Amino acid sequence: MxxxxxxxxxxxxxxxxxxxxxxxxxxxxxxxxxxxxxxxxxxxxxxxxxxxxxxxxxxxxxxxxxxxxxxxxxxxxxxxxxxxxxxxxxxxxxxxxxxxxxxxxxxxxxxxxxxxxxxxxxxxxxxxxxxxxxxxxxxxxxxxxxxxxxxxxxxxxxxxxxxxxxxxxxxxxxxxxxxxxxxxxxxxxxxxxxxxxxxxxxxxxxxxYIRIPTLPTEGEDINSANGTASHNKEKKMLLDQNNYLEERNRQLHWYHSKTSITLKTANRLEAKRKNGKKNGSDYLDRQIVEREDSLRIVQQQLVDTKKINTDLYDKLKLADEKWRKLEKDLARVREQYAEESQILKTTISKLEMSNAVLQENVQKRNENDQAIREELEKKYGQHTELVGILQEKQNALAQAESELLVLRRKVDSLEKELKEMPFLKEEMRELSEKYACAAERAEQSERALEELGGHLSESKLRMLELAEELLPLSDAHWANDSDVTQCTACSEKFSLSKRKHHCRMCGSIFCASCSEGRIKLPSNSKPARVCDQCFTLLKNRHS
CATH class of the missing domain: 1.20.58.900 (RUN domain)
Incomplete structure (x- = not known):
């Protein structure tokens, strides 16, 4: 096919x-x-x-x-x-x-x-x-x-x-x-x-798989069928329990994954709202704690269920091996089967009692968790009040420290001034001595000025004469180098070898040969370069 x-x-x-x-x-x-x-x-x-x-x-x-x-x-x-x-x-x-x-x-x-x-x-x-x-x-x-x-x-x-x-x-x-x-x-x-x-x-x-219907044969072993009927019923019950535990295990796995997803979602929400209001943050914290407790309880139940499942599976395997031995010796296996059935019943009763004890422990633990949560809320309130009081104390301490710092600076400045007082007294004494010397010199200067009064009148007359002599030169101006290309006296053109020289008297520009004369001027105590014409005029004046 x-x-x-x-x-x-x-x-x-x-x-x-x-x-x-x-x-x-x-x-x-x-x-x-x-x-x-x-x-x-x-x-x-x-x-x-x-x-x-x-x-x-x-x-x-x-x-x-x-x-x-x-x-x-x-x-x-x-x-x-x-x-x-x-x-x-x-x-x-x-x-x-x-x-x-x-x-x-x-x-x-x-x-x-x-x-x-x-x-x-x-x-x-x-x-x-x-x-x-x-x-x-x-x-x-x-x-x-x-x-x-x-x-x-x-x-x-x-x-x-x-x-x-x-x-x-x-x-x-x-x-x-x-x-x-x-x-x-x-x-x-x-x-x-x-x-x-x-x-x-x-x-x-x-x-x-495709069977033709036939008439049933007589002489079947009815006693043997009745003997194994109770064993088959017990084995079917154990298999049903095994399937129930597997289904329960699958449901617990699903609940565990769902709880994990819920916990992750709560963690993400807590991270997003971390900067939000404090009441929302506290609510998320309590929600996460409750989810973690539920997850821990479910994980413990899952471990217990897996353990029970493993024990029942091992016992089921043991019962199956014993059932195979019963086929060889039915009478001996009946007694052993009765004992094993009693053991299984005792084990199941113990497990049920253990399960009841575990449920009571879980209930007590939930009550203890509730009391702890209430106590934790009270502690959170006290913590908030203490944090407020501590903040006020810290502000007062910071203000006192700033005032103390200002006072310390004032004390340091006063101590510095106190240390400088002896030096100031010594400087005051020196200044007094200098003042006395200066006063004495001022008196001497006044006497000298009185003596020079007569000489000053003579000098004033001399200055008037000099002003009349310099009057012709008062209109002189300082010539610009870029405007003059030749000597004012000899009219020779200036070059790299023939340099320009200003006359310090009239301000005109001459060559070196036409401005060789040097003489003292009223505006300068040292001899200055002047042209030949000004040199002759000034020399005659001095003589």
Missing amino acids: FSSSGFSLVSAFTDDDQRLNRSQKIHRENERANLLTITRIVLRAFLEQTMAENNRILECDTQQVSDLLMMLEKVLWHGFKAPGQKALIVLKSPDAEMWATIVKIAKTDAAMLETATCVDQIESLLTPISRLRAFLRLAMMQKKLFDFYTVISSSPLLKIFYEDWALLRQEEIVQLTGALLGLSVVDCNLVLEHDHLQEQPLSVDLSL
């Missing part, structure tokens, strides 16, 4: 856009319906046998488990189109293309990606088909076949890797996916060896 790898050569080398005729459509529909029907028959037979025998723990592969996993593998292969198979040179096998597709789809779900990564890390699995089969077995052991097939059937990548008529792209896959949820009641431990996975049969013997 199917090829060895589930890959259709027709779909690999035909155009995806080619329209199917009526016979091909009917063939595809029949093929899809047959695959879905056979898969559901195998799944239903497996679940019915498991429930009828009350044996929900599988320690190895059975014929029905192998057939069920093979049918689920064929569902994955149905309508699969490998992109690399249309090329002239095929680089990957269809098995490798299928495993690569599963890995790509798994990247959209964290749990599925973790399982696929775990399979890839198994070094003994050498071929892609062995990895694919190991993935299905590992998902069944993890009770996640329903989740993984739901992710695959709802993935948007199906349009790329599967034909339109593939079972995974039809609405009927929802029925099969929902039926896989019943596998969560079965605990199994399957083989993941490469040789075992590589040599799995590619067909299913339908004679094991």
Whole structure:
């Protein structure tokens, strides 16, 4: 009915856009319906046998488990189109293309990606088909076949890797996916060896699942059935408890993740409102404390539940081993079974008592936490008042320190002035002596001025004479160097070798030969350069 790898050569080398005729459509529909029907028959037979025998723990592969996993593998292969198979040179096998597709789809779900990564890390699995089969077995052991097939059937990548008529792209896959949820009641431990996975049969013997009704045979061992009925009932109860604890464990995990998200949200809100009002900050602090307490309580409950689950699972395994021994010696095992039942009942009663004690402790702890919160609120109020008082004291202290600093500066200045007093007295005495000397000199100067009064009148007359003599020269002005290009006396042009010289008397510009004379002027005590004309005039005046 199917090829060895589930890959259709027709779909690999035909155009995806080619329209199917009526016979091909009917063939595809029949093929899809047959695959879905056979898969559901195998799944239903497996679940019915498991429930009828009350044996929900599988320690190895059975014929029905192998057939069920093979049918689920064929569902994955149905309508699969490998992109690399249309090329002239095929680089990957269809098995490798299928495993690569599963890995790509798994990247959209964290749990599925973790399982696929775990399979890839198994070094003994050498071929892609062995990895694919190991993935299905590992998902069944993890009770996640329903989740993984739901992710695959709802993935948007199906349009790329599967034909339109593939079972995974039809609405009927929802029925099969929902039926896989019943596998969560079965605990199994399957083989993941490469040789075992590589040599799995590619067909299913339908004679094991399609049965012809027959008349019941007489002479069945009614006593043996009655003997094991109570044991099966007890074992079913333990399995139900195990499933309940697993479901409770899953709920606690969900509540733990929800509480973690709530705690992170509260932390972010607390960080955003940190600069807000103090009342809002206090409310967030109390909210975070309550969430942390709830998270701590839930974590403790989760640890206790895991411990109880582990103990019950170990005891369930022990009870199963004892049940196998009962098949060999029923009489001896009945007594042992009664003892084990009593032990289990005692253990359950103890656990219930421990649970009641734990609940009382939790209630007391909550009451203590409430009292501590009230006391903490009072302490917060007292702390606020003390902080206000401390702030006032600090302000008063700062003001007193500033006043003390001003007073210290005044004291330092006064001490400095006090130290300088002896020097000021000494300086005052020296100034008094200098004043006396200056007064004496002033008197001498007044007497000298009186003596020079007569000489001053003579000098005044002399100054009048000099003013009359210098009157002709009063109109003289200082000549500008840039305006004069030749000597005023000899009219020779100035050059680099013939320099310009001003007459200090008339202000005109002459050459060196025409201004060789030097004589004392009234405005200057030292002899100054004058022209020949002014030199002759001044010399006659002095003589």
